[in-house]
Amino acid sequence: MISIKDIAKKAGVSISTVSYALNGNPKVTEETSARILKIANELNYVPNAAARTLKTRVSKIIGVYLTDFSGAFYGELLQGMKEVLNQSGYDLIVCSGSYSHQWLPQRMIDGAIVLDHSFSSEELMQLADRGHKLVVMDRELNHPNVNQVLLDNKAGASLAVEYLIEKGHRKLYVVTGPQGSYDSKQRLQAIKQTIGRSSDVVCTQIEGKFDKDSGELAAKQIIREYTEPAAVFCLNDEMAIGLYNTLAKADFRIGEQIHIIGFDNIELTEYTRPRLATIDYSKRKWGALASEQLIKLIAGETVEHERVYVTLVAGESVGDI
Known part of the structure; x- marks a missing residue:
């Protein structure tokens, strides 16, 4: 591999002069700099990013840690992050797994x-x-070097359950997310608080994993237990779509026999017929806001915790009782 030492030897200059030229330092004359850059190009020199990072302690790369990359949710979120980071001169890498946790201390x-x-x-x-x-x-962490950009999960869950209750539903199913999920825990807390204000509501909880398969399994349980119209709140749209499709294949009438509401308003919900009711927020804005806050933290600016607000999207998948 070609090094700056090789370039210096061929150019007949010191290693430090080559370094200055490659980094655009005005200490080197334009003529010398042009000659060094030409030699570097002829030798197919590629800068050693790792060495440069060790020296400057700046990589201009931001890591985004996700539990997984499947489903329709992450595309808009990552796009929002990428746009803001690129505008500020940063690149984005998506990380998963314990080994990549070392990339920060390294x-x-x-x-x-x-x-x-x-x-x-x-x-x-x-x-x-x-x-x-x-x-x-x-999650919620209080530290000067940590900023929280959280979704208003409780407000969204409350909106969904209140909507079902206003439509006259008293028999509810809730399909949850994974046990370790902060979003799922927050939504469940709000559901329990909202249902607690209505003494005649019966709620059955089904554990899910925020994926389509979980919705399909939940649908099979609901089909087995079906005796009368019921409402189902899936804590994300991926599960709601899985549930929706399985019920439709079993000839259940969505919005009449089974009433469904999801959470996230992914693009696919727009094409369901009847249209899936869901909780909406801007995933792109959420991602962009997270990037903006991190850039400010890195720059040493003071930041306040942020919250992303939600709205209800009414759909024909929830009808009146």
């Missing part, structure tokens, strides 16, 4: 955005104690 990335419940809060606090800058989207 200074391979300048900061991290975390939406990954498998990344423990204890580990994140240790990283923050060492000065690393973090934005969390799936």
